[in-house]
Amino acid sequence: xxxxxxxxxxxxxxxxxxxxxxxxxxxxxxxxxxxxxxxxxxxxxxxxxxxxxxxxxxxxxxxxxxxxxxxxxxxxxxxxxxxxxxxxxxxxxxxxxxxxxxxxxxxxxxxxxxxxxxxxxxxxxxxxxxxxxxxxxxxxxxxxxxxxxxxxxxxxxxxxxxxxxxxxxxxxxxxxxxxxxxxxxxxxxxxxxxxxxxxxxxxxxxxxxxxxxxxxxxxxxxxxxxxxxxxxxxxxxxxxxxxxxxxxxxxxxxxxxxxxxxxxxxxxxxxxxxxxxxxxxxxxxxxxxxx
Numbered sequence: 001x002x003x004x005x006x007x008x009x010x011x012x013x014x015x016x017x018x019x020x021x022x023x024x025x026x027x028x029x030x031x032x033x034x035x036x037x038x039x040x041x042x043x044x045x046x047x048x049x050x051x052x053x054x055x056x057x058x059x060x061x062x063x064x065x066x067x068x069x070x071x072x073x074x075x076x077x078x079x080x081x082x083x084x085x086x087x088x089x090x091x092x093x094x095x096x097x098x099x100x101x102x103x104x105x106x107x108x109x110x111x112x113x114x115x116x117x118x119x120x121x122x123x124x125x126x127x128x129x130x131x132x133x134x135x136x137x138x139x140x141x142x143x144x145x146x147x148x149x150x151x152x153x154x155x156x157x158x159x160x161x162x163x164x165x166x167x168x169x170x171x172x173x174x175x176x177x178x179x180x181x182x183x184x185x186x187x188x189x190x191x192x193x194x195x196x197x198x199x200x201x202x203x204x205x206x207x208x209x210x211x212x213x214x215x216x217x218x219x220x221x222x223x224x225x226x227x228x229x230x231x232x233x234x235x236x237x238x239x240x241x242x243x244x245x246x247x248x249x250x251x252x253x254x255x256x257x258x259x260x261x262x263x264x265x266x267x268x269x270x271x272x273x274x275x276x277x278x279x280x281x282x283x284x285x286x287x288x289x290x291x
């Protein structure tokens with residue numbers, strides 16, 4: 001049986017751990033609020049840009065040609081994985097890595113390469129037989145993703161796709177933020193950008209008409225790369241918000257578990273102390289009786 005001193009040391013150790021988990025929960029909550037605000041602000045722009053470009057590219061499919069719209073075969077995939085740089089966030093990293101791994105296994109007959117954003121995804125696939133062409137470490141750990149960071153990754157994706165004609169499709173795997181308790185891994189095709197003409201407004205049925213002040217090629221030459229940059233930025237800030245939401249939940253559970261463990265250890269310590277006191281009383285009474 002553990003001694004009274006050992007129990008006190010264990011209780012002190014668990015209390016110190018509980019203080020750390022409570023502090024991490026508070027920090028995650030503060031960072032989550034900022035990240036959630038950025039996600040909420042970026043979604044309308046990213047969604048509307050995708051809708052307009054899809055509609056435009058579908059309507060002028062015969063008029064323009066752009067490398068980011070070129071339909072190729074279905075033989076080689078480039079997958080961009082966005083994970084975290086740190087752990088202690090519940091199943092956040094495990095879920096997005098599992099989604100990427102399942103996607104790669106489902107398309108195992110195709111040639112596949114990987115771009116990883118985040119240390120956890122890099123460390124996992126570095127031990128697998130998947131070729132990692134580029135890695136971006138440290139961007140996700142700060143919790144403050146800048147648009148310039150997303151532009152850097154997006155420009156690398158675009159250059160890989162346009163220079164290596166053997167790459168047929170580019171997919172991004174990230175975690176979409178739903179609520180503090182719910183985050184969903186998402187697999188989205190980045191390239192080629194789908195040409196999807198919209199039939200009309202869902203409520204009125206009226207088709208949108210566009211007036212070009214510049215030639216369509218010039219407009220698409222500017223907007224299509226911006227679309228990839230915007231989607232990468234959205235994926236990265238969604239993942240950051242999901243990370244802090246998952247971390248806050250995990251640290252809250254850890255703090256509660258630590259509290260329950262402290263109660264159990266305190267109860268055991270009191271029993272040990274009571275047993276020691278009872279033993280001393282019995283020894284005193286036995287000595288007095290013998291005298």
